[in-house]
Amino acid sequence: MASTLAEKVWEAHVVRRVAGEPDLLYIDLHLVHEVTSPQAFDGLRLAGRPVRRPDLTLATEDHNVPTQNIDLPIADPVSRIQVDTLRANCAEFGVPLHSLGDTEQGIVHVVGPQLGLTQPGMTVVCGDSHTSTHGAFGALAFGIGTSEVEHVLATQTLPLTPFRTMAVTVEGQLAPGVTAKDLILAVIARIGTGGGQGYVIEYRGEAIRSLSMEARMTVCNMSIEAGARAGMIAPDNTTFDYLAGRPRAPKGADWDAAVDAWSSLRTDDDATFDHEVVIDATGLTPFVTWGTNPGQGLPLSASVPDPAAIADEQERSAAERALEYMGLVPGTPLREVAVDTVFLGSCTNGRIEDLRAAADVLRGRRVSDGVRVLVVPGSVRVRLQAEAEGLDTVFTDSGAEWRNAGCSMCLGMNPDQLAPGERSASTSNRNFEGRQGKGGRTHLVSPLVAAATAVTGHLSSPADLPALEEMS
Amino acid sequence: MEPITSHTGRAVALRRSNVDTDQIIPAVYLKRVTRSGFEDGLFAAWRKDPDFVLNRPEARGATVLVAGQDFGTGSSREHAVWALRDFGFRVIVSSRFADIFRGNAGKGGLVVAAIAQEHVEALWSAIESDPTTKVTVDLESRTVSWSGTSVPFALDDYTRWRLMEGLDDVDLTLRHEDLVSEFESHRPLHLPRTV
Ligand code: SF4
Numbered sequence: 001m002a003s004t005l006a007e008k009v010w011e012a013h014v015v016r017r018v019a020g021e022p023d024l025l026y027i028d029l030h031l032v033h034e035v036t037s038p039q040a041f042d043g044l045r046l047a048g049r050p051v052r053r054p055d056l057t058l059a060t061e062d063h064n065v066p067t068q069n070i071d072l073p074i075a076d077p078v079s080r081i082q083v084d085t086l087r088a089n090c091a092e093f094g095v096p097l098h099s100l101g102d103t104e105q106g107i108v109h110v111v112g113p114q115l116g117l118t119q120p121g122m123t124v125v126c127g128d129s130h131t132s133t134h135g136a137f138g139a140l141a142f143g144i145g146t147s148e149v150e151h152v153l154a155t156q157t158l159p160l161t162p163f164r165t166m167a168v169t170v171e172g173q174l175a176p177g178v179t180a181k182d183l184i185l186a187v188i189a190r191i192g193t194g195g196g197q198g199y200v201i202e203y204r205g206e207a208i209r210s211l212s213m214e215a216r217m218t219v220c221n222m223s224i225e226a227g228a229r230a231g232m233i234a235p236d237n238t239t240f241d242y243l244a245g246r247p248r249a250p251k252g253a254d255w256d257a258a259v260d261a262w263s264s265l266r267t268d269d270d271a272t273f274d275h276e277v278v279i280d281a282t283g284l285t286p287f288v289t290w291g292t293n294p295g296q297g298l299p300l301s302a303s304v305p306d307p308a309a310i311a312d313e314q315e316r317s318a319a320e321r322a323l324e325y326m327g328l329v330p331g332t333p334l335r336e337v338a339v340d341t342v343f344l345g346s347c348t349n350g351r352i353e354d355l356r357a358a359a360d361v362l363r364g365r366r367v368s369d370g371v372r373v374l375v376v377p378g379s380v381r382v383r384l385q386a387e388a389e390g391l392d393t394v395f396t397d398s399g400a401e402w403r404n405a406g407c408s409m410c411l412g413m414n415p416d417q418l419a420p421g422e423r424s425a426s427t428s429n430r431n432f433e434g435r436q437g438k439g440g441r442t443h444l445v446s447p448l449v450a451a452a453t454a455v456t457g458h459l460s461s462p463a464d465l466p467a468l469e470e471m472s
Numbered sequence: 473m474e475p476i477t478s479h480t481g482r483a484v485a486l487r488r489s490n491v492d493t494d495q496i497i498p499a500v501y502l503k504r505v506t507r508s509g510f511e512d513g514l515f516a517a518w519r520k521d522p523d524f525v526l527n528r529p530e531a532r533g534a535t536v537l538v539a540g541q542d543f544g545t546g547s548s549r550e551h552a553v554w555a556l557r558d559f560g561f562r563v564i565v566s567s568r569f570a571d572i573f574r575g576n577a578g579k580g581g582l583v584v585a586a587i588a589q590e591h592v593e594a595l596w597s598a599i600e601s602d603p604t605t606k607v608t609v610d611l612e613s614r615t616v617s618w619s620g621t622s623v624p625f626a627l628d629d630y631t632r633w634r635l636m637e638g639l640d641d642v643d644l645t646l647r648h649e650d651l652v653s654e655f656e657s658h659r660p661l662h663l664p665r666t667v
Contacts, residue, residue: 015655016648021630024645026655028663038505046507049642052652058666078503085505096666117664147550147579147641155645157652250662258662 002268004165005234006200009140009265013123015157022159028122028139030152031108032059032095034086035413036127040150041089051093053156058117059090059097062107066415067376067403070100079414093153106379106405109133109347113217114381116246120235120262125152130347130429131230132223136216137243138235138265140200143224163229164274166199167267170207172282177463179357180215181349181427181446183207183279184222185287185297191277193295196228199275202267203233207281213242214353221348222429225294234266286461288334289431289444291322296431298334300449300461306330325433326441327421334459337443341424342373342400342454343436344447346410349427350378354447355386359394361451361462367399368457374416375400376408400454412437425453473581475638479562480608481535483618484525485596489540493573496544496552510555530603538565538595538607543584544573553580563609565616565625567592578631579641585609585616585625594621611636 003011016024030053037059044051051057064079074080083100090097098104104111109130112118118134124141125131127149134141144158152158168187188195201223203216211219216233223231240259243249250258289297290304296319298305307319307330323330328337344350344358355377367373375395377383383405386392392402409416410428418424418440427450431442443459452460501513518524525531537556543566544552553576556564564582567589577584587595598605598618607618611632615622634644645652 016651024648024651026652026659028659029666039507042505042507047642055665055667081505082503117666119664122663145548145550145576147576151641151645154642155649155652156656157645159641159645248664248666250664254662257660261660261662 002271004267004271004273005138005202005232005265006140006163006165006230007271009121009123009138010162012121013140022161024157025123025160026157027125027152028056029112029117029124030057030156031112031124031126031131032057032086032149033062033108033126033128034082035063036146037089037149038082038085039146040127040153041093043147043150044093044153049154051095051153054094054096056156057095057153058112059086059095060105060108060111061086061098061100063407063411063413065100065406067406067408068415070404075415103380103384106377106381107347107350107407109217109221110350110378110382113137113213114246114379116243116249119243119249119258120239121265125158129224130221132228133217133221133347135220135223135230135232136213137239138232138262140230140232142230163200164198166196166201166228166275166277167273168201168203169205169276169278170203170281171205171278172207172280173210174207174281174284177448177461178284178286179446179448180211180218182284182287183281184219185289185294185444186284187277187279188222188226188295189287189297190279191226193225193293194227196223196226199228200230200232201226201228202273203231204267205281208233209236211238212353213238214351217351218348222294225429235262286446286449288425288449288459289442290326290328290334291319292325292431292433293322294429294431294444296322297444300334300459302334304328304330304332304334304337327423335464336458338423338458339371339425339443339453340422341409341418342371342450343376343409343424343426343428344374344450345376345378345408346428347378347407348429349447350376350382352382352385354427355382355391356389358447358451359391361448361465362398362400362454363394364468365398365455365465367454371454371457373400373454374403374409376403376416377405379405398454409436411435412440418442425450425459473638473640476562476581476583476635477612478608478610479535479583480606481562482533482604483536483538483565483595483599483607484531484534485599486525486537486539487596490542490545491539492546493544493549493552494546497549497555501555502549502551507554508558510551511558511560513551514555514559533560535560536563536565536607536609537561538592538599540592541567541589543569544577545570548572548576550576550580553577553582557582565592565595565607565609578634581635581638581640583609583611583635585627587616587623587625591616591623
């Protein structure tokens, strides 16, 4: 029977299938971090169970870690306890861990792919909703809750009922200066934050095929913001080229066997999806959010919407509440919205390409007076690579802060936070109330928009900046 | 988990609907690293009020919570179930439960019994007029009974079986450990390992 990519990966992992019960699915890779794992390990301990496959499990410290003075003890007692607990649990249960200070430490969704651990056709889980990132490789990757983390640790499997399938086909090509982030923000604005509920989204079409691996990860990362369980992109040469030579990628004869297997991982021509959406890439421009959920976004060239013009009552009142929280007046051009902080980082946009793109904008320019700019690499490897390319100097010369790896200001769980009422342009994935710190106001943007905004002090794209020659 | 076939205990009438998981256990309690000891967080905001039902002397030792419609809405936190269990509740009765909460309850060995709203009202009155009223929730017959009244509740066969056998998800899967090992013996060699 013709099947979709998601269905093929699912079928290849069924350990047990009985009518009327969930399928028992094998998990190829389980990523662990300090926030959602303590109770899972505690559950194992209470029941006297071991971790079944420590060799398919990898832990890293990311959500709570500071991005400055990382050689000092973590100041916040709760954060310190979570990190210390992870270290003790990994030691007790034999799970490999990349701790703060280790060259492989970083955000869990940056670390897996860069080690070559995330490969096409795998099932990947983590107690974190942005696990969807790994779907960029054609893996079926999704976030799970704490008791599921315990279940995977104990059994390396999960009982699951099949997800529905959705195709998001992006036709045409993105214009120069329009990024994967703009694309996914536009997709979410189109299908809504609940539009993907219960679905695995497969992104396809010409624009997707042309994206680099890192850009594909940005797209899949935010699938969850449309409510989807997972996002996937069929593997192709871009995928194989990215994987070749990575520390955990197959070598020699194994590599050939792997590429052979991976090449068949695509949706059959006559397969059908439960739902299909088509988007034209050619008309897209830089996209930013104005509200308090990732679906409340508009092109940068637009103005803050007027809730009175929204027909749907629920949406109208949501928009009213959002504007009040965001401190925005309807009709204000988005380009006139001034920010206090720019955050460049996170599992959405904290990879080397993102940093390169931002550095290209900032090179030879100065950050606007009074704007705080945090550049936070997604992993230690990304930091080292950026430093080898001299990007750190580009950032610091422009007046931005160059930090150590971690989730940082993506969420208010570590020292990097917005103060109440502060406004940011952020390359992260969630603009919920208080997400970046109590009372903080977040505009989600691409790395290019973040960098241009850092220069002007208000939401901008690189096209808004005067050319460098004219400046001197 | 201990198996549960029938449970009898004193009950508390929580006359509120839409009790969401933020009320059941506020977010500040989620930073804990243990799996037990969440009883202090249960309804933490409401318990600041000395007149809140759970603060009354007659509520001590109650094991059945009878709440208004749409219990357990909001965030999917499993801590809500843990907090109710740690506090001593074994059964929650309401006329409707949020889906995710219902699922989490089944995993955590907490019985959720959905009965008609008119029966909830009758049960509330019975508890309030006599706080020593014993309420029995019987999984075998799928009934909630008190003072001579007995009403049915819906519970799917699978969840009922699990509760009656005292099986958590991990126990259930470990029954098929041979299948897992068999699957592992055929995994392609090119798949990565973390060590
Ligand atoms: S960077 Fe943000 S979204 Fe990504 S894992 Fe960290 S906290 Fe979650």
